[in-house]
Amino acid sequence: MAIAVVLLSGGLDSATTLAIARDRGYECYVLSVDYGQRNRSELIAAVEVAQSAGVCGHQVINVDLSVFGGSALTDRSIDVPTEGIKPGIPITYVPARNTIMLSLALSWAEVLESNDIFIGVNAVDYSGYPDCRAEYVVAFEKMANLAIKTTNSGNKLNIHAPLINMSKAEIIQKGVNLRVDYSVTVSCYQASESGLACGVCDSCRLRRAGFEAANVSDPTRYK
Amino acid sequence: MAIAVVLLSGGLDSATTLAIARDRGYECYVLSVDYGQRNRSELIAAVEVAQSAGVCGHQVINVDLSVFGGSALTDRSIDVPTEGIKPGIPITYVPARNTIMLSLALSWAEVLESNDIFIGVNAVDYSGYPDCRAEYVVAFEKMANLAIKTTNSGNKLNIHAPLINMSKAEIIQKGVNLRVDYSVTVSCYQASESGLACGVCDSCRLRRAGFEAANVSDPTRYK
Numbered sequence: 001m002a003i004a005v006v007l008l009s010g011g012l013d014s015a016t017t018l019a020i021a022r023d024r025g026y027e028c029y030v031l032s033v034d035y036g037q038r039n040r041s042e043l044i045a046a047v048e049v050a051q052s053a054g055v056c057g058h059q060v061i062n063v064d065l066s067v068f069g070g071s072a073l074t075d076r077s078i079d080v081p082t083e084g085i086k087p088g089i090p091i092t093y094v095p096a097r098n099t100i101m102l103s104l105a106l107s108w109a110e111v112l113e114s115n116d117i118f119i120g121v122n123a124v125d126y127s128g129y130p131d132c133r134a135e136y137v138v139a140f141e142k143m144a145n146l147a148i149k150t151t152n153s154g155n156k157l158n159i160h161a162p163l164i165n166m167s168k169a170e171i172i173q174k175g176v177n178l179r180v181d182y183s184v185t186v187s188c189y190q191a192s193e194s195g196l197a198c199g200v201c202d203s204c205r206l207r208r209a210g211f212e213a214a215n216v217s218d219p220t221r222y223k
Numbered sequence: 224m225a226i227a228v229v230l231l232s233g234g235l236d237s238a239t240t241l242a243i244a245r246d247r248g249y250e251c252y253v254l255s256v257d258y259g260q261r262n263r264s265e266l267i268a269a270v271e272v273a274q275s276a277g278v279c280g281h282q283v284i285n286v287d288l289s290v291f292g293g294s295a296l297t298d299r300s301i302d303v304p305t306e307g308i309k310p311g312i313p314i315t316y317v318p319a320r321n322t323i324m325l326s327l328a329l330s331w332a333e334v335l336e337s338n339d340i341f342i343g344v345n346a347v348d349y350s351g352y353p354d355c356r357a358e359y360v361v362a363f364e365k366m367a368n369l370a371i372k373t374t375n376s377g378n379k380l381n382i383h384a385p386l387i388n389m390s391k392a393e394i395i396q397k398g399v400n401l402r403v404d405y406s407v408t409v410s411c412y413q414a415s416e417s418g419l420a421c422g423v424c425d426s427c428r429l430r431r432a433g434f435e436a437a438n439v440s441d442p443t444r445y446k
Contacts (some may be wrong), residue, residue: 061290062286063284063327064284064285068330068334069334070333089372093372095372096326096329096330096333096367098370099329099366100323100326103319103326104286104323106322107288107317107319107320107323108318110319111291111318130370130371131369135369136366139369140366142362142366143322143362143363143365143366144319144322146353146354146356146358147321147322147353147359147362148319148353149353
């Protein structure tokens with residue numbers, strides 16, 4: 001059975017991605033990144049999601065991006081916007097976050113001799129983040145194949161982004177079919193310590209609209 | 224004056240790279256990565272090098288790659304080879320290390336609105352590391368330009384690898400011309416806490432041979 005490294009934030013998208021990787025027959029090693037995010041309950045949710053999915057291993061790695069600042073998700077002096085989704089790249093964007101996360105997953109994949117990394121990026125409801133586009137994922141994969149020794153022998157490393165062209169509703173429908181328990185996932189940018197969602201940040205708005213469009217009852221615990 | 228982010232390990236190559244970046248007129252923000260490396264004196268050397276070079280800022284960011292293992296530099300149960308340089312990729316290779324370091328530099332560069340990242344990789348005396356080749360650096364640069372928001376407005380982010388085609392002797396000659404104080408740099412893979420070099424690991428051998436070939440007196444403090 002092939003091994004995959006799956007990035008898991010504890011949110012809806014990555015939980016669905018993990019279910020897809022398992023459904024495709026991969027033995028999953030799950031990686032969560034504690035990058036100093038404001039929403040600490042996300043990491044607790046990641047542990048719960050990994051446990052309920054039955055993974056082969058779960059690592060939480062620390063890399064404190066708050067030393068760089070520049071994002072409402074890592075700098076507590078910047079408020080999370082709650083006025084509704086606006087055009088352009090929002091202040092919740094964390095510079096180079098997906099590149100850092102994929103790089104860490106790449107390191108673990110090489111040690112595990114895995115050729116497959118899964119990430120739950122999504123270009124449809126992506127809030128304008130540049131590192132959620134298909135062309136970015138393709139470029140990362142190309143770079144990764146030059147970066148590591150295990151691909152020197154002719155293997156190809158694959159970055160799987162199975163959600164990239166799906167709407168939030170389609171993601172939820174897929175996850176429901178794969179029996180993902182969304183009640184344990186936390187998407188809110190500023191959830192309480194116990195995982196209660198604010199309901200008004202961009203991530204909450206996208207998530208709530210997704211459940212409505214999917215015609216699935218929303219299990220999110222709101223404040 | 225343009226701003227650059229410079230990766231600085233505390234070794235000879237990155238100290239020279241910092242001097243080159245300053246010589247080219249950049250205001251330098253220096254980033255060191257504590258990835259759980261065996262050689263802790265390297266990070267102390269990085270602080271000294273940054274201070275003596277007169278940089279605008281220095282961050283040491285922690286990301287504990289020892290949780291993944293797979294390298295003699297992060298896993299203390301694997302011995303550092305001391306028998307001489309052999310063909311192939313050595314056990315001192317840290318999976319995806321340069322990709323992780325460049326990703327962190329990319330994050331800071333975006334926050335600082337810098338379009339220039341310097342890294343001291345070298346393809347000549349590179350000990351067989353795949354992520355020290357020119358084609359890798361080009362692929363990272365291409366990916367980086369798709370990853371971040373500051374390049375969306377038409378700016379181009381550049382990854383500078385000024386040492387990539389230089390021999391160790393040429394690097395040392397360049398550094399001497401730029402008045403780099405190599406006595407504070409530490410290259411040894413298993414230096415003592417006070418920075419004394421073993422003299423027999425691959426990195427010590429490359430460094431010693433470089434000083435000899437450059438006809439420069441070797442300031443390294445050996446055990």
